[in-house]
Amino acid sequence: MITFNKNISYRSLWILGSLLISLFSFSASADTVAKDKSTEGILRHCGTEHPSEEEAELQEQYFNSLRQKFVPDGGYSQQLIPATVNVYFHVITDSAGNGALTQAEINNQMNVLNSGFSATAFSFNLVSTTTTANNSWFNVTPGSGAESSMKSSLRVGGAADLNVYVANIGRGLLGWATFPSSYPSNPVNDGVVILTGSLPGGSASPYNEGDTLVHEVGHWLGLYHTFQGGCNNPGDFVSDTPAEASPAFGCPVGRDSCPGSAGVDPIFNFMDYTDDSCMFQFTAGQNTRASQQSSFYRGL
Numbered sequence: 001m002i003t004f005n006k007n008i009s010y011r012s013l014w015i016l017g018s019l020l021i022s023l024f025s026f027s028a029s030a031d032t033v034a035k036d037k038s039t040e041g042i043l044r045h046c047g048t049e050h051p052s053e054e055e056a057e058l059q060e061q062y063f064n065s066l067r068q069k070f071v072p073d074g075g076y077s078q079q080l081i082p083a084t085v086n087v088y089f090h091v092i093t094d095s096a097g098n099g100a101l102t103q104a105e106i107n108n109q110m111n112v113l114n115s116g117f118s119a120t121a122f123s124f125n126l127v128s129t130t131t132t133a134n135n136s137w138f139n140v141t142p143g144s145g146a147e148s149s150m151k152s153s154l155r156v157g158g159a160a161d162l163n164v165y166v167a168n169i170g171r172g173l174l175g176w177a178t179f180p181s182s183y184p185s186n187p188v189n190d191g192v193v194i195l196t197g198s199l200p201g202g203s204a205s206p207y208n209e210g211d212t213l214v215h216e217v218g219h220w221l222g223l224y225h226t227f228q229g230g231c232n233n234p235g236d237f238v239s240d241t242p243a244e245a246s247p248a249f250g251c252p253v254g255r256d257s258c259p260g261s262a263g264v265d266p267i268f269n270f271m272d273y274t275d276d277s278c279m280f281q282f283t284a285g286q287n288t289r290a291s292q293q294s295s296f297y298r299g300l
């Protein structure tokens with residue numbers, strides 16, 4: 001219900017903002033709002049390692065060539081088949097028990113995840129939750145020895161199974177994820193790590209409504225940031241997310257960082273860096289890309 005109300009509220013703001021911009025060329029005001037918001041505290045910082053524009057192009061060519069080899073029409077005409085993803089939660093605490101979560105808190109996070117993906121082919125089913133006290137894993141960072149030992153010890157299932165690790169992660173990161181294409185070369189590393197305080201009602205305001213998990217699962221299903229590639233085509237390889245020069249913070253309604261490209265920045269999209277209260281959208285193109293990537297690499 002919170003998300004529903006939030007959507008209404010920001011959709012109304014969006015309509016109002018569009019009217020203001022079209023009537024008064026008012027975009028400078030939106031930028032000011034963003035700057036004010038960004039000085040309030042931490043900024044969203046996702047640690048998911050994105051490829052360079054050149055690497056992304058090569059990966060895309062490889063993906064398309066494989067698909068065309070194994071799927072008669074490359075999968076383009078394939079109906080989007082609903083997929084239920086089994087989810088395995090791994091809660092990491094320190095030796096004093098800091099970071100422990102109640103089942104209700106985890107269930108609230110699962111509800112936000114399912115609500116975020118409700119307009120897509122994906123739904124998520126919590127299978128089990130483990131809690132492990134480990135002071136090294138508690139402050140895990142991407143690429144660290146702590147990450148590999150944590151995942152080696154705790155990961156369960158195969159390519160189609162979503163392992164979510166919740167910890168007081170370091171480097172000021174809210175989370176990180178692995179892409180579907182990474183699974184074959186490093187299956188143990190597969191999964192999503194999120195900051196404990198990013199769960200609904202957590203301490204990481206304004207990123208404490210649970211949308212960090214939605215964002216990271218977007219990566220896990222094959223989506224890039226909306227600002228991938230900046231203003232250059234093909235950007236995030238999704239045609240209905242307008243090009244965006246850089247991450248948007250706060251909720252800068254009407255921001256248009258690529259004035260030479262169609263559309264204003266997709267600041268309401270889960271794959272941008274805006275506040276949780278600002279992000280509520282996946283596009284039809286993202287749904288298609290996520291389905292193609294995850295059906296091919298994950299068998300979903």
Ligand SMILES: [Zn+2]
Nearest residue numbers: 046048215225
């Ligand atoms: Zn990200």
